[in-house]
Amino acid sequence: MKNNYTHLPVLLNEVINSMKIKMDGIYLDCTFGRGGHSKRILSKLGENGRLLAVDRDIIAVEIAKKTIIDSRFTIIHTSFSRISKYLFEHNLLGKINGILLDLGVSSPQLDDSQRGFSFMSNGPLDMRMDQSQGLSAADWIRKASKEEMTKVLKNFGQEKYAKNIAKSLYYLQRNHNLVLSTTQDLVKVIKKLGKYDGRKHPATRCFQAIRIHINQELEEIKKILEDVFRILIPGGILSVISYNSLEDKLIKYFMYNNSNINQWIPSDLPLNEEQRRKKQRQSHKFMFKISKKIRPSTQEIINNPRARSAILRIAEKISV
Ligand SMILES: C[S@@+](CC[C@H](N)C(=O)[O-])C[C@H]1O[C@@H](n2cnc3c(N)ncnc32)[C@H](O)[C@@H]1O
Known part of the structure; x- marks a missing residue:
């Protein structure tokens, strides 16, 4: 610990x-x-x-x-x-x-890369405040439908590219068997589709949205x-x-x-x-x-x- x-x-x-x-x-x-x-x-x-x-x-x-x-x-x-x-x-x-x-x-929680909250470092894609229960972010992304992911990214992150990012996450895993297990795996997917919003890193909104969802x-x-x-x-x-x-x-x-x-x-x-x-x-x-x-x-x-x-x-x- x-x-x-x-x-x-x-x-x-x-x-x-x-x-x-x-x-x-x-x-x-x-x-x-x-x-x-x-x-x-x-x-x-x-x-x-x-x-x-x-x-x-x-x-x-x-x-x-x-x-x-x-x-x-x-x-x-x-x-x-x-x-x-x-x-x-x-x-x-x-x-x-x-x-x-x-x-x-x-x-x-943000600074410990092992918790998976930060897109600035690399670590397991977890994001749970209470690690003894619920789905990690990686498990949720693996199981969620495109529609559910779009809704979360839109509603909790106001992410402009929500639909495209959700689609990409879904197909990469289902059709190409890509396993997203780390924060940087997720950042790479987002960076291909999202853009810098002013000085905001393209992954800022998605990470906020997924964290809010995972922890309800x-x-x-x-x-x-x-x-x-x-x-x-x-x-x-x-x-x-x-x-x-x-x-x-x-x-x-x-x-x-x-x-x-x-x-x-x-x-x-x-x-x-x-x-x-x-x-x-x-x-x-x-x-x-x-x-x-x-x-x-x-x-x-x-x-x-x-x-x-x-x-x-x-x-x-x-x-x-
Ligand atoms: C911003 S920090 C609080 C910092 C604290 N006031 C201090 O000065 O050290 C938020 C803390 O609340 C906890 N937390 C967030 N949501 C919670 C919830 N629904 N139930 C219990 N704890 C929660 C987090 O795990 C985190 O440790």
């Missing part, structure tokens, strides 16, 4: 400020990674505070166990979409003061968002960092659709039919107070170019 790769936590001060950490609060870091945010949260907690952290990557979990020896800290190896089950079993539903989601992959990343987000209101205590905070427009759209709409922003109709005004229906719908909704989105400073991007696409969104569960 390689563990000498590091990860610089993104928007660290902004995340910690957004979470308004209470010394005796209970916090949930859904994406432990290398624990940059977790360690800072722990440093703000008093002796009765607690931090639960989650990661679906066993290497991240092993590192957490070795590096954070603290009775206030628990690391759980699971997908965050399943965390509400754990919280229910431990009588913690509705008791969490803050949830952090720092989405996507960590630098160690958008489904994971949708599932945890369904549970957030039940998990948080009134006044509890949800802080989410996303790194691409697909993730951010889910977060943004979830927060807006359930937020005080919708409560613009003053109660003493006569309402038309549409407004009355809107208000009725809202009265059944879970409510959050949301803050302005936050982006990394220029200095942070210079220090850590991987932070450049980060967007932090924050929602507070309105006390009832």
